[in-house]
Amino acid sequence: MDISYVVLLFVIGFISSFLSGMLGIGGAIVKYPMLLMIPTVFGFQALTAHEVSGISALDVLFVSIAGVIGFRKGSYLNKSLITVMGITVLIGTFIGSFGSQYFTEAQINIVYGILALLAAVMMFIPKKKIDDIPLEEVTYNKPLAGILAFIVGIGSGIVGAGGGFLLIPIMLLVLRIPTRMTIASSLAITFISSIAGSIGKISTGQVEYVTAVVVIIAGLIAAPIGAKISKKMNTKILQGILAVLILGTAVKIWIDIL
Numbered sequence: 618m619d620i621s622y623v624v625l626l627f628v629i630g631f632i633s634s635f636l637s638g639m640l641g642i643g644g645a646i647v648k649y650p651m652l653l654m655i656p657t658v659f660g661f662q663a664l665t666a667h668e669v670s671g672i673s674a675l676d677v678l679f680v681s682i683a684g685v686i687g688f689r690k691g692s693y694l695n696k697s698l699i700t701v702m703g704i705t706v707l708i709g710t711f712i713g714s715f716g717s718q719y720f721t722e723a724q725i726n727i728v729y730g731i732l733a734l735l736a737a738v739m740m741f742i743p744k745k746k747i748d749d750i751p752l753e754e755v756t757y758n759k760p761l762a763g764i765l766a767f768i769v770g771i772g773s774g775i776v777g778a779g780g781g782f783l784l785i786p787i788m789l790l791v792l793r794i795p796t797r798m799t800i801a802s803s804l805a806i807t808f809i810s811s812i813a814g815s816i817g818k819i820s821t822g823q824v825e826y827v828t829a830v831v832v833i834i835a836g837l838i839a840a841p842i843g844a845k846i847s848k849k850m851n852t853k854i855l856q857g858i859l860a861v862l863i864l865g866t867a868v869k870i871w872i873d874i875l
Contacts, residue, residue, distance in 0.1 A: 621659075622661050623831055625659060626832055627832075628835070629832065629835075630648070630832035631835040631836070631838065631839045632839070634680045634683075634839040634840045635839040635840070637680050637781075637840050638680075638687055638841060638842065638843025639843035639844065639846055639847040640800060640843075640858060640859045641781055641799060641801065641802075641859075646781075646862065646863060646866055647862065648672075648673050648676065649670070649729060649866075650870060652664055652673070652832075667717075667722065668824075668828075670717065670725060670775075670818065670823060672824060672825055672829045674811060674815050675811075675815050675833065676833050677807060677810075677814070678811040680833070680837070682804075683840035684840040684841065685808060686841060686844075687840065687841040687844025687847075688844055692798075693797050693801035693802070694798075694802055695798050695801075695802045697759075698762065698792075699802050699806055701762050701763050701766070702762050702802075703766075703805065703806045703809035705767040705770065706767065706769060706806055706809065707810060707812065708767060708770065709768065709769065709773075709774065710771070710813035710814045710817070711770075711774065711816075712771050713771040713772060713774020713775040713817075714775070714813060714814045714816070714817025714818055715817045716774070717774065717775045717823070728772055728775045728776055729870055730871050730874055731772075732772050732773070732776065732782075733782065733870055734867045736783045736785075736786050736863045737860065740856065740859060744789050744793075747794070747796065748795050748796050748852050752798055755798060757792040757793070765791065769787070770810055773814065774817060780806075782859075784803050784806060785800070785859065788802070789856070796852035797848070804844075
């Protein structure tokens, strides 16, 4: 593998995983389009949608747990929320990741575009006073949380994402979970989801391992740094960055599809 290609992969992995730790996403919302589009810009051979989804699935497994470690102190991790949504998203992701082998590259990109568009719309809907709720007094609708996580799991399993980019707007807007708790808990749920996604992608031969190792190493360095910075940032700024990030990705994906 060319050294310049390794450096490029490392930079892609670092940037996407830094944002992952800071915003509570698994990183695939950024990593997927970057891996799909950037290498060709620098004259390298393009990765296929199946290869990118496989690399993303395996990378999210490591990056999300690295981000969780960054949030381990404090009351940000809601164990009940992680258990309910983690179990159901795990089941959905198993279904989606094994079924993804029957999708064409165009279909995988369309599924990704739909998920990103839904997430972008939800992020721009105002979320009033959710951060005024004390962390120890947070309550939510468990059956609804489980159903939504299952649906997200199917879609994220298909594209190799942990689903954090869609779980976060659902937790903020529908379940009304405070921002910092949402970010921390989403990383833990994403980790659980990525276990199923990784198994599905590996067993169906959709992982390019050398590329994945480079991206994962960068992610393990960057995610804890992002999580540390996240705890010091204003929650409105965090929501705004995530909203713009998801919207930009959704627009780019749909431009390429259409």
